[in-house]
Amino acid sequence: MKHISDHDLMISVKDGDLDKLGVLFERYHQKLYTLFLWQTRNAIISQDLVQEVFMRMLKSNKTYRGEGQFTTWMYCIARSVRMDHYRKNRKKMTSLDQAKEIPMDGSDPELQAERQSEIDLLYRAMDQLSDEKREVLVLSRLQNYKYEEIAGILGCSVGTIKSRVFWAIRDLGKIVKSMNGICHEM
Amino acid sequence: MKCEFPESYFVDCLSGQLKGKDLRLFKKHLSECGRCREIYMEMKPAWQKIASMPEPRPAPSMKTDFYRMLEKEKACTGSRMSLRDRLNAWLQTWWPGEPVVQLACFIGAVLLAGFFVSFVQTRSSMHHEMSHVQQDMQILKRNVSMSLLQNQAASDRLKGIALIGQIADPGTSLVEELIDHINHDPNTNVRLAAVDAVALYSDLPEIRTKLTDALNRQDSPSVQIAIIDILIQMNETRSLRSLKAFIENRETDPIVREHTNRRLAEMM
Ligand SMILES: [Zn+2]
Numbered sequence: 001m002k003h004i005s006d007h008d009l010m011i012s013v014k015d016g017d018l019d020k021l022g023v024l025f026e027r028y029h030q031k032l033y034t035l036f037l038w039q040t041r042n043a044i045i046s047q048d049l050v051q052e053v054f055m056r057m058l059k060s061n062k063t064y065r066g067e068g069q070f071t072t073w074m075y076c077i078a079r080s081v082r083m084d085h086y087r088k089n090r091k092k093m094t095s096l097d098q099a100k101e102i103p104m105d106g107s108d109p110e111l112q113a114e115r116q117s118e119i120d121l122l123y124r125a126m127d128q129l130s131d132e133k134r135e136v137l138v139l140s141r142l143q144n145y146k147y148e149e150i151a152g153i154l155g156c157s158v159g160t161i162k163s164r165v166f167w168a169i170r171d172l173g174k175i176v177k178s179m180n181g182i183c184h185e186m
Numbered sequence: 187m188k189c190e191f192p193e194s195y196f197v198d199c200l201s202g203q204l205k206g207k208d209l210r211l212f213k214k215h216l217s218e219c220g221r222c223r224e225i226y227m228e229m230k231p232a233w234q235k236i237a238s239m240p241e242p243r244p245a246p247s248m249k250t251d252f253y254r255m256l257e258k259e260k261a262c263t264g265s266r267m268s269l270r271d272r273l274n275a276w277l278q279t280w281w282p283g284e285p286v287v288q289l290a291c292f293i294g295a296v297l298l299a300g301f302f303v304s305f306v307q308t309r310s311s312m313h314h315e316m317s318h319v320q321q322d323m324q325i326l327k328r329n330v331s332m333s334l335l336q337n338q339a340a341s342d343r344l345k346g347i348a349l350i351g352q353i354a355d356p357g358t359s360l361v362e363e364l365i366d367h368i369n370h371d372p373n374t375n376v377r378l379a380a381v382d383a384v385a386l387y388s389d390l391p392e393i394r395t396k397l398t399d400a401l402n403r404q405d406s407p408s409v410q411i412a413i414i415d416i417l418i419q420m421n422e423t424r425s426l427r428s429l430k431a432f433i434e435n436r437e438t439d440p441i442v443r444e445h446t447n448r449r450l451a452e453m454m
Binding site for chain 2: 021030046051054056059079080081087119142159162167169170176
């Protein structure tokens with residue numbers, strides 16, 4: 001099948017061809033899910049939030065004007081969905097204890113024990129970062145967005161993004177180091 | 187030793203984007219400056235490891251839920267087609283393609299017109315009946331939508347709001363009801379749908395103040411954005427003034443502020 005751009009797909013959705021939203025779902029549900037999982041640390045909530053993002057794409061498709069990237073618009077919806085969720089559940093925020101187990105449901109059971117414990121450590125370290133820092137790491141390191149793209153998604157300059165990545169990695173490095181003893185690699 | 191390398195050098199070096207002279211100078215600095223070297227060494231293992239983390243897989247139910255939602259939405263959209271679209275679709279199904287049959291239909295229509303003239307006498311009373319039926323339908327729709335809006339299930343309230351969109355003259359009570367849902371409905375989708383529905387009556391004088399008031403009560407950024415879009419469309423001095431006050435408020439969400447600023451700038 002010929003590759004149709006995100007923008008063209010969304011324009012078709014806007015014109016009433018709702019099936020095209022399925023194509024966008026196939027393209028982006030995994031990315032949104034990973035992002036939400038890192039933010040909420042809860043698989044079920046993350047699935048619901050992904051659903052909510054696509055629901056809002058349908059309900060508010062009139063606000064899609066196609067200026068700029070589709071992904072920018074999508075992540076903007078994702079952010080507002082997440083914020084609505086936080087506001088509603090401010091009192092019920094997931095604690096770190098619950099968080100420890102949660103990302104595991106996505107991990108590979110075949111992984112060697114050593115690698116698994118390394119991943120667990122990283123999960124716990126990531127968990128201690130602020131939402132802002134974790135978000136930028138997930139987008140840049142786990143989802144491989146370019147800094148320019150992330151700048152578009154989060155609505156700030158490339159310089160700001162790089163600086164945020166710097167502090168995020170620096171904090172993460174410190175946390176890992178303190179959890180792990182001293183790392184020596186270069 | 188003066189450290190004049192900004193944070194971006196560390197990030198670019200880690201991601202392999204630092205090239206040529208910049209890279210050489212930075213590496214040289216790292217070999218000479220203990221402080222920067224320590225920072226870099228601390229960052230590097232975290233940088234490498236994080237990219238090797240496995241991607242979490244959502245449960246298969248996520249897909250099935252999504253496609254179920256999509257099917258439901260498709261069914262709803264079908265029933266929300268405008269009268270013109272429905273009429274077109276209906277005409278397409280029965281209007282014959284062959285010219286001969288079309289001619290027959292035309293002659294039939296001319297004959298019918300003849301009969302119609304003879305019915306002119308009785309027509310006015312028929313018309314009277316029809317408008318009664320139409321009025322009854324409107325009242326029925328109004329009552330049904332009212333009772334749907336009181337329902338516990340958000341999906342029913344959404345249906346109620348969709349039904350209001352089909353009522354020619356909803357009257358103040360239904361518009362009030364919509365505003366009430368914008369302000370108090372616990373479900374964001376219902377609130378969004380209510381905002382969309384109210385947009386149809388944006389020419390009513392009281393809507394502007396009610397929406398401005400609703401904007402300040404909202405805690406959901408997406409509903410705020412939906413309201414802001416309508417207020418901007420109204421393009422009325424007082425709404426624009428209250429929007430400016432809204433974005434100057436410290437508590438306003440940055441995304442909403444940015445959206446509003448952008449929309450306002452588009453207007454200029
Ligand atoms: Zn230095």
